Amino acid sequence: MSSVAMWRGCRRLWWAHSPPARLPRPPPADAGGGPVGSCGRRAYVPPAERKRFYQNVSISQGEGGFEINLDHRKLKTPQAKLFTVPSEALAIAVATEWDSQKDTIKFYTMHLTTLCNTALDNPTQRNKTQLIRAAVKFLETDTVCYRVEEPPALAELQKNEWDPVVAWAEKRYNVTIGSSTSILGPNIPASTKETFVNHLASYNMWALQGIEFVITQLKSLILSMSLIDRHITVEKAVLLSRLEEEYQIRRWGNVEWAHDYDLCELRARTAAGTLFVHLCSESSTVKHKLLQD
Amino acid sequence: MAALGAPLRTLRALLRELRHAAGRSYRDSPAYRHVLAGFRAHRVTSEKLCRAQQELHFQAATYLCLLRSVREHEALHREYHGRGERSPQEVAGLVGFRLPQQPGGKG
Numbered sequence: 001m002s003s004v005a006m007w008r009g010c011r012r013l014w015w016a017h018s019p020p021a022r023l024p025r026p027p028p029a030d031a032g033g034g035p036v037g038s039c040g041r042r043a044y045v046p047p048a049e050r051k052r053f054y055q056n057v058s059i060s061q062g063e064g065g066f067e068i069n070l071d072h073r074k075l076k077t078p079q080a081k082l083f084t085v086p087s088e089a090l091a092i093a094v095a096t097e098w099d100s101q102k103d104t105i106k107f108y109t110m111h112l113t114t115l116c117n118t119a120l121d122n123p124t125q126r127n128k129t130q131l132i133r134a135a136v137k138f139l140e141t142d143t144v145c146y147r148v149e150e151p152p153a154l155a156e157l158q159k160n161e162w163d164p165v166v167a168w169a170e171k172r173y174n175v176t177i178g179s180s181t182s183i184l185g186p187n188i189p190a191s192t193k194e195t196f197v198n199h200l201a202s203y204n205m206w207a208l209q210g211i212e213f214v215i216t217q218l219k220s221l222i223l224s225m226s227l228i229d230r231h232i233t234v235e236k237a238v239l240l241s242r243l244e245e246e247y248q249i250r251r252w253g254n255v256e257w258a259h260d261y262d263l264c265e266l267r268a269r270t271a272a273g274t275l276f277v278h279l280c281s282e283s284s285t286v287k288h289k290l291l292q293d
Numbered sequence: 294m295a296a297l298g299a300p301l302r303t304l305r306a307l308l309r310e311l312r313h314a315a316g317r318s319y320r321d322s323p324a325y326r327h328v329l330a331g332f333r334a335h336r337v338t339s340e341k342l343c344r345a346q347q348e349l350h351f352q353a354a355t356y357l358c359l360l361r362s363v364r365e366h367e368a369l370h371r372e373y374h375g376r377g378e379r380s381p382q383e384v385a386g387l388v389g390f391r392l393p394q395q396p397g398g399k400g
Contacts (some may be wrong), residue, residue, distance in 0.1 A: 059323060089327060092364070093356070096324040100314035108370075109363045230351045233297065234358045257373035263371060268362035275355045278348075 049104035057099040059091045066091035070098065079121040086206065090116070090279040119209045119280075131208045132200045135215050136193050143220040143241055145179045145186045154247050161243055167224045168231055173199065177222065196221065206280035214273035217241075217266060220251030228272055234271045238263065300350050304332050307353055310360035328353070 012097070054070035061067070065084040068075040068091060075083040075098075085091050090112070097110045108115070144162040148155050166177055175195050180186040203211065215224045218241040227237045239246060242263070249259055297303065303318055307328055312319045332353070335346040367380050 092323045092327050096314065096322065099322065106367065109367050111359070111363070226351070229350065233351075234355055257369065261366065261369045261373065264362045264366035268359055268366055271355050271359035271362060275352065275359060278352055278355070 035205045042263055049106060051104055052101050057096050057195060068095055077120045081120055085116055087279045091268055097293050115210060115276045119206045128205060131212055132197055135200060135212045136196050138215050138221045139188060140168045147179050147181045149181050157247055161240055165226055203281055207277045210273050210277035214270055217269045228277055234274060238267050238270055297350050297354050303353050304356055367382045
């Protein structure tokens with residue numbers, strides 16, 4: 001079987017989560033020894049992950065950019081296009097993702113690969129204007145603009161944590177944003193949206209895909225832009241995005257398999273999106289300092 | 294600019310994550326060489342504010358966050374979500390309960 005067919009096959013398996021004809025399979029070997037219980041196998045076992053079918057991962061420079069080789073076979077996208085990325089650092093990060101898969105390939109941990117595939121295939125068939133419009137639409141329902149009135153402790157927390165970010169964005173982009181406790185949200189002037197549309201238009205298509213991804217993760221244009229502009233770190237942005245959840249956790253307690261799981265996933269996705277934007281939009285010019293006597 | 298702490302700390306944590314991801318031969322991986330070369334190229338000896346160094350440091354911190362979160366997420370997934378549905382006894386155990394015992398059997 002050629003690598004293309006294998007790759008397509010495994011994507012199909014992955015997407016169609018449980019094909020009707022397939023019987024539940026035993027859990028993967030590394031899952032042994034867990035709390036399976038006396039009744040034997042668990043019900044609704046997730047589909048087996050694909051085995052790691054390659055040994056070495058390497059990078060090569062082609063015409064369109066940098067390519068990933070899995071044992072001398074070129075990596076392809078789900079739509080069978082050649083996988084090429086514009087920057088070497090991004091190619092290295094993607095290769096590291098593939099190389100760090102142990103026995104099975106876990107696609108849900110390979111966020112940079114997924115983002116590159118999205119940018120290459122553009123499965124939603126959107127152009128630049130549509131992408132920007134979708135991103136700016138989040139401003140109308142931005143997380144940091146919606147405030148609560150009660151409980152007072154949460155209202156104060158939101159004021160203390162979110163107000164500085166909103167103030168920073170207003171100053172940085174010279175716009176009016178404001179916040180509201182009404183269900184209709186704040187009244188954001190058209191000039192603010194126009195400013196953000198113009199600003200986002202300065203990014204290339206790859207970076208925009210990443211920006212939209214970050215915005216949909218954080219549910220906030222303002223937090224995403226302060227992250228892209230390096231004003232706050234990923235950890236801080238995720239914390240601010242989950243502020244109410246963090247408040248409830250502090251009050252009612254933390255549940256590892258729900259709260260920590262979500263937190264790790266959100267951090268991983270947000271970090272991947274931010275890194276993707278930075279690696280795709282930077283002009284890689286390294287200036288060496290001249291030695292002076 | 295976000296507060297990131299000392300660059301050396303980020304570098305050490307990043308290399309630790311790379312070692313965890315790539316195993317014993319992590320020094321031969323392109324990621325190891327790229328990270329180290331990047332940090333060496335942007336090393337400054339004076340106290341001057343260096344924008345390029347800060348940008349690199351931010352990128353390194355972001356990558357560190359990605360690697361760390363992916364590792365933690367995978368561990369949690371393996372522990373709680375990777376093996377399908379749990380039995381009622383296990384679900385009860387997760388929240389600290391035990392199913393009631395019926396000495397005479399049901400009915």
